[in-house]
Amino acid sequence: MNRRLIRPSLSEVQDQLGTRMQRKKPAPPDQTNAENFYYVKQMQARTPMVVVLDQGETIRGVIEWYDKSCIKVHRSNEPNLLLMKSCIRYMYKDGESKSGGDGRHVPEIDQED
Numbered sequence: 001m002n003r004r005l006i007r008p009s010l011s012e013v014q015d016q017l018g019t020r021m022q023r024k025k026p027a028p029p030d031q032t033n034a035e036n037f038y039y040v041k042q043m044q045a046r047t048p049m050v051v052v053l054d055q056g057e058t059i060r061g062v063i064e065w066y067d068k069s070c071i072k073v074h075r076s077n078e079p080n081l082l083l084m085k086s087c088i089r090y091m092y093k094d095g096e097s098k099s100g101g102d103g104r105h106v107p108e109i110d111q112e113d
Contacts, residue, residue, distance in 0.1 A: 039063060039066045039071070042062075042063050042093075043062075043063050043064065043065075043066075046062050047062065047063075047093055047094075048060065048061070048062060048093070048094035048095065049061065049062065049063055049073070049091055049092070049093060049094055050091060050092055050093075050094050051071075051073060051083060051088055051091045052088070052089045052090050052091065053083070053087050053088060053089060054087050054088070054089050056089075059073055059075075059081060059083065060075065060094055061073035061074050061075035061076075061078075061080075061081070062074045064080070069084060069085055069086070070082055070083060070084050070085055071083050071085065071088075
């Protein structure tokens with residue numbers, strides 16, 4: 001008794017695998033460097049910034065230096081400050097209103113102690 005192996009052609013196998021498994025999109029990068037780009041841009045232009053801390057206190061000055069966990073704010077009439085990024089609620093360019101450039105209002109966040 002002769003047994004014969006019947007194999008599908010390579011193109012048929014590829015067609016079947018192509019319909020079953022679709023390629024997944026690659027995962028987005030862990031870091032986009034957008035934050036670094038923003039800090040460098042504001043430092044080079046010496047843009048006056050307003051930094052609002054978690055407790056609602058505002059700091060006005062120019063970002064002079066930054067690293068992974070903190071920023072240094074240069075203030076002309078007051079001492080310079082080194083602020084931990086974890087204590088910053090948000091920041092914006094001095095002279096801009098608290099509403100975004102598109103007219104939307106940025107709400108204050110009330111935190112209970």
